[in-house]
Amino acid sequence: xxxxxxxRALETIIHEEAAKFNFEEIRTPIMEQTELIxxxxxxxxxxxxxxIFAFEKGDSHYVLRPELTAPVVRAFVEHHMEQRGGSQKLxxxxxxxxxxxxxxxxxxxxxxxxAEVIGSDDPVADVxxxxxxxxxxxxxxxxxxxxxLNSVGDPxxxxxxxxxxxxxxxxxxxKLSELSQQRFEKNPMRIxxxxxxxxxxxxxxxxxxxxxxxxxxxxxxxQVKDYLDDLGINYTLDSHLVRGLDYYTRTAFExxxxxxxxxxxxxxxxxxxxxxxxxxxxxxxxxxxxxxxxRLLIACEELDITLGEEKSVDVYFVxxxxxxxxxxxxxxPKVRETGLSATMDYMSRSMKAQMKDANxxxxxxxxxxxxxxxxxxxxxxxxxxxxxxxxxxxxxxLAKLSK
RNA sequence: GAGCUCGUAGCUCAGUCGGUUAGAGCGCUAGGUUGUGGCCCUAGAGGCCGUGGGUUCAAUUCCCAUCGGGCUCCCCA
Numbered sequence: 001x002x003x004x005x006x007x008r009a010l011e012t013i014i015h016e017e018a019a020k021f022n023f024e025e026i027r028t029p030i031m032e033q034t035e036l037i038x039x040x041x042x043x044x045x046x047x048x049x050x051x052i053f054a055f056e057k058g059d060s061h062y063v064l065r066p067e068l069t070a071p072v073v074r075a076f077v078e079h080h081m082e083q084r085g086g087s088q089k090l091x092x093x094x095x096x097x098x099x100x101x102x103x104x105x106x107x108x109x110x111x112x113x114x115a116e117v118i119g120s121d122d123p124v125a126d127v128x129x130x131x132x133x134x135x136x137x138x139x140x141x142x143x144x145x146x147x148x149l150n151s152v153g154d155p156x157x158x159x160x161x162x163x164x165x166x167x168x169x170x171x172x173x174x175k176l177s178e179l180s181q182q183r184f185e186k187n188p189m190r191i192x193x194x195x196x197x198x199x200x201x202x203x204x205x206x207x208x209x210x211x212x213x214x215x216x217x218x219x220x221x222x223q224v225k226d227y228l229d230d231l232g233i234n235y236t237l238d239s240h241l242v243r244g245l246d247y248y249t250r251t252a253f254e255x256x257x258x259x260x261x262x263x264x265x266x267x268x269x270x271x272x273x274x275x276x277x278x279x280x281x282x283x284x285x286x287x288x289x290x291x292x293x294x295r296l297l298i299a300c301e302e303l304d305i306t307l308g309e310e311k312s313v314d315v316y317f318v319x320x321x322x323x324x325x326x327x328x329x330x331x332x333p334k335v336r337e338t339g340l341s342a343t344m345d346y347m348s349r350s351m352k353a354q355m356k357d358a359n360x361x362x363x364x365x366x367x368x369x370x371x372x373x374x375x376x377x378x379x380x381x382x383x384x385x386x387x388x389x390x391x392x393x394x395x396x397x398l399a400k401l402s403k
Numbered sequence: 404g405a406g407c408u409c410g411u412a413g414c415u416c417a418g419u420c421g422g423u424u425a426g427a428g429c430g431c432u433a434g435g436u437u438g439u440g441g442c443c444c445u446a447g448a449g450g451c452c453g454u455g456g457g458u459u460c461a462a463u464u465c466c467c468a469u470c471g472g473g474c475u476c477c478c479c480a
Contacts, residue, residue, distance in 0.1 A: 037480085046478055050404065067480055098480095101404090104473070179477080195476085245480060262475070290480095320438060351438050359440035370438060384440070 005308030006297065013139045014093055014113045021132045023091040023115055028071040030095065034061035039278060040070045040247065053097050053108075064097035069272065069288055070279065072116050077281035087119035091132075093293075105295040106263050114269070116288035118276065123223035126251045126271060126287050131231060133255065133267055133289045140296065141305045145266055147234065148254045150241040151221035152189075152270070153213045155249075161212035162188050168207055176202065192240040208239035220250050247274040251287060259302035260295055267291030312362035314340035315401065318354045320370035328369055331394065338402045358384065367397060 018025070038048055053064040065071055072090055075081070081088050093113040102108060115132055117125040130147070137145060152158060165188045173181060177196035184191070192203055213221065228235055241252050252270035260266070269289025276284035300307060315335050317328035328344045335342040343361065345354045351368075358366050368380035381397050382389045392400065 040480070046404090047480060051478070051480090069480075098478095100478075102472070103475085106479090107472095243480085244478090248480095263479090265479080268479090318439080350433085352436075352440080353433085355440040357440085363440090366439085368439070372438090380439090382439075387440090389439090 005311070006300070006306075007293075007308075009308035010140065010293065010296065011093055011113075014091070014136055017132060017135050017139060018091040018115065021089070021115075021128065021135075023089040023132070026072055026075060026090040026092050027094070028065070028068065028075055028092070030065060030097075031062045032065050032071050032074070034063050036070055036074050036279065037063050037066065040245065040275060051098050051100050053099050066098050067096055067290060068092050068094070068112065068114060069116060069275070069290065072288075073118065073275050073279050073281070073286070076118050076284075077276065077279050082119060082282070082284065087117055087125065089115070089117050091115040103263055105260060105292060105298050107294065111293035112290045113293060114267075114288060114290035116286060118286040119284055120287075121220075121271075121273060121285035123220055123227055123251075126224050127227040127231065127233075129269060129287050129289055130228065130253060131233065133269065133291060134233060136291070137255070137266070137296070140300065140307065142257070142266075142296070142299050142303060144259070144303070145255050145257050146236055148238040148241050148256065149225070149228075149235040150238050150252045151209065151213060151217060151224075151250050152243055152248055152252050153209060153217045153250060154273070155246070157209070157213045157217050158189075161207070161209045164207050164212060165189065165191075169202060172202055187244065189242040190244065192242055203240065210239060217250055224251055243270060247272050247278050249273040253289070255291070257295070257299050259299045263295070265292070266295055266299065310362060312364065313343050314364050315342040316354075316358035316361060316363035316366045317342065317344035318351060318358065318366050318368045319344060320351060320368075323371065323374055324369040327374060328367075334394075334398065335401070338398060340401060365401065 015025070034054055037052065047066075052066050055062055072092065076088060091114065093111070095109050095111050097109050098106075099108060100106065113136070115129060117129060134145075134147070137143070153161065166184065169176065169184065169188065169191070173184060175198065176184070176191070177194060177199050179196060180191045180194050180199050183194075189209075191199065192206065194200075194203065210218075210221075225235075235253075238254075241254055243252055248270055250271040250273070253268065254265055255267040256264045257266045258264070267289055268291075269287070271285070271287040273283075273285040276282070276286060297307075317332065319325045319328045325344070325348070332342045332344060343363075345357060347353075349357070355366065363384050366382045366384060368382065373379045377393055378391045379394060379397060380389050381392055381400065
């Protein structure tokens, strides 16, 4: 209960901003069939074998969803959502599951919000996705982030680049870290974000993918950058920002925060023009982002940003004796009907204890009810902040409260 | 999958070089005030010392395993 107000406040911001961008919320099952996840990322056996919660029932294999892009795409294909017309603008908030060793902001069950545009290859879609993502952080009050931007091109550009990268690294292959040597054949682009000391000099002078983009990808990237400039969104070009999976194309971006330590990514995303077809649909371009909610909240704490409001109740009925308790119980609804919140003691405690409880619950008013008040039909209304009391009939109290 | 580190009251944390009733502050409950919160005073409740096993006359303390947290690597869809 102490944590949920800030979660709700954040969720409200996400819903409101998504609505302003005219995105629709999509809710998908917590479970997915293993095949869906493996199809997209099966190439990376590490992920499938050690980082997914999997279980089976009879012959069926299921996983707890580790992310939501593939499930959203699955829903798009399964429900023929292209038939709804136009491009689909979808967003989500919810729990995800990864069977990893936890670190700060990286629990086994964690929460993400994100958005996907399916059915458009227009750079406008890329930029709107980035704008929506950033807008949420701005609303929250987080501004000390860095937007890193790159293009990973299309498969054709990427193959050409990988070849060039291998050619460049090959003469010094034995000087690279063991890890990077393993990546050389399989996934040479991952060498670019290696953290190993001995790799750094080679990474620094490595060819950049930009020069290997074909005309189409280059134009697309240029338009994304131009539009971001037009919107006044700052970004840092990072030619080492790469994606591990083949269905990613063109735009890749990441939002990082200096307040998070080694797990410094707040959010990330990019274009995945090849995934819809991979999952079994017609070739359909798409772009999206996903953001970690826990990490956003950690950043808030670092920045002393308070989300959500302190708990409070409008009216606390303080009762003395059984008759007063019965009266309070039957008059609570009349206060609530006016739209105010109202409560009373459930423990038959002393007046002092009830006043203390009212104080703790942050009550705006207390109404004090005892035998004298019931006999006279006048009750004590106490303003808890001003410490002022007036004696009024219940109707007069209702009139005063609803002002 | 690898290395390091931590786990004692609701919270933050002392402590035990293995030994008899395990402590503090905050919070909570009650009283001081026979019908008035916040401040103050007094008293009280609250602990399988994360869990399981081992060593020992004796384990919260030492050892092993396990679960959970934190840091780093792998990974980061």
